[in-house]
Amino acid sequence: MKTSPITRSLLATPKTLLTAILAVAFAFWAANDFGSLSRVAGAENQLRTSSAGSSMEQTRVMWEPKRSSKPMRRSLVAQAARGNVIDEMPSEPLVDDQVRQVGFYDAGCTNCGPVCDCGGEVSCGVEPGCGFEPGCGFEPGCGFEVGCGAEYGDPGCGVEACPSCHGEPVCGMEAIGYRDASCGLESINGDYCDSCGGGGCDSCCGVHTFPLFLPLLRINWHRFDFFAGVQGFKGPMSFANTDGSNGSSRVGSGSFGFYEGFNEGRSLKPLFGWDMSLQLGVRATQNNLSGAEFTSDRRHQVFVTGGFFRRVDYGLQYGLVVDYMSDDWYYQADLTQLRGELSWKENGCHVYGFQFMAGLGDDSSSTLVRNASGATVISSLDFEPTDQYRFFYRRLLNNAGSWDAFAGWTNHDDGIIGTTMTLPLRQKLAFSTGATYLIPNEGTNSGGHQEESWNIAMGLVYRPGGPRGAGRYSRPLFEVADNGTFMVDRK
Structure with a gap:
């Protein structure tokens, strides 16, 4: 059975289209990664040519962020595939305009001691647990739930805490939706107390207004x-x-x-x-x-x-x-x-x-x-x-x-x-x-x-x-x- 030229062209189209897509993708990758490949070539050669007796610690290099004017960052998996084997997970950056240290004199962590009434410090025999390290501003303990199945908002002192369910807000990062207002970071629906007209760190923002002619009574x-x-x-x-x-x-x-x-x-x-x-x-x-x-x-x-x-x-x-x-x-x-x-x-x-x-x-x-x-x-x-x-x-x-x-x-x-x-x-x-x-x-x-x-x-x-x-x-x-x-x- 003979096939017409038009039919043969339609059958060959998927193969031609797939070939063209692969060619364009390879060209784009080569254009963007040529510089970075040259920078990690030394690390790749070191891994491939190292002797069997050398230790793995000698072949590891610490992870470093890409020093380029472009904002693009490579994933840790991609960097490891090219020889950048990291020893520890880098920390995520904090958002400066949403985190404030808690202290009576606004002096930072020096005034955020382990106290029970803060709701978030390590005290009263509470152990950190769950891999969390104690630290001022985000400390496990009295402010976290006892565990799954416990009543929300009723953590107790003297028990090991684990933020596996609904962690309660803690000292330095305490917000309220249906939770509590507190010192450091108090918000309702994303609005912080500093935007409440001088509410400050001593109260939350939920001010209700009752119209009693003029002036308005705000409580x-x-x-x-x-x-x-x-x-x-x-x-x-x-x-x-x-x-x-x-x-x-x-x-x-x-x-x-x-x-x-x-x-x-x-x-x-x-x-x-x-x-x-x-x-x-x-x-x-x-x-x-x-x-x-x-x-x-x-x-x-x-x-x-x-x-x-x-x-x-x-x-x-x-x-x-x-x-x-x-x-x-x-x-x-x-x-x-x-x-x-x-x-x-x-x-x-x-x-x-x-x-x-x-x-x-x-x-x-x-x-x-x-x-x-x-x-x-x-x-x-x-x-x-x-x-x-x-x-x-x-x-x-x-x-x-x-x-x-x-x-x-x-x-x-x-x-x-x-x-x-x-x-x-x-x-x-x-x-x-x-x-x-x-x-x-x-x-x-x-x-x-x-x-x-x-x-x-x-x-x-x-x-x-x-x-x-x-x-x-x-x-x-x-x-x-x-x-x-x-x-x-x-x-």
Whole structure:
């Protein structure tokens, strides 16, 4: 069977086209690689002509980037095929405009010590694991997940960490999407805090705006801690004089109720250039909801705490706040006190220090109570804050948790002991509890049960911004005052 010339040309086309493509590819490769082949020829000849007795180390050459004006880089496989056998993997370059070192003084890694509250340092017995080397700015440990299957955002100190699942942001490279805001690199959807109009390193960028005509009210909820719970307490003010002619005739019992409030912290460095922070908080309580044996009134309290403090990674911490208390029951009280702390933080998770509470004046009030026969008794009452002096030890936990133990004395030679704890449950939720007991100087036969004071509280703390919402150094140093830190005594 004969084939026409046109048919023969069509059958030969694929072969001709393939030959042409191979020829063009070879010419392009030869034109671009002629120079580089000449540079590695020496290394190739050295590998091919080396004697059998020579060691492999003598034939290796270190990998070097291509020194050319062209931006093209060869892969490691291509370089190894031409004799460039590398001994170690080169590191990837960092993007300078997205990485900032974390330090209170912006001094780099010297201030990024192994601390538990950072969320990303090697401390509390945490081993690096998984081949990661510890280093400031990206350090395995408290900030990484425990492993697959663990609840996100609940890593624990003292366990070996492995970023095999959802690694939590760490010190120096901490971003938030649904994660936490923190110091160093805080972003939402790629926007960093430096672009948030001076938000700085003490907060994240999630500022919500509420239109209240003019001007607009802007509130950064990530700075806040919201808390609520139950409490029971007792003190000298829990006993009322039911006999106007005999001031020592008093009856009463303890109080039980509920509390709720908030606490906020923010850095003063963007405003004044100070390496200090400001805090402000309010606590409200509702107690004796069913009255007491001498009154049918409910007991309402309001505590306000505001002042300055300084947190550090290592060294001296201090702070001073003013506490205000309003107590409305069978009497009305308005009292203030100073509360301060001076502590030393080790390069780890331990804090040792001293706290004091000093009253700023006394107050008096008329009282209206009911005696055993149901008659109304009108009298007066003088009272003052109890001065307290405490030595304490604080153990820092992961995710801004801690527990304290303290012991001390008062200005009336009473003893004081107690403990507090904030235990993180989830990324934005923590359990808070504490107990304080004042051991009266008076004995059991001298009305000691009317002079003793105690406070027990437990509740939950919700942090919209997570454990570092207010910033690593701007998280409030003092809890809002309560019936354990603000005790009242009769004069």
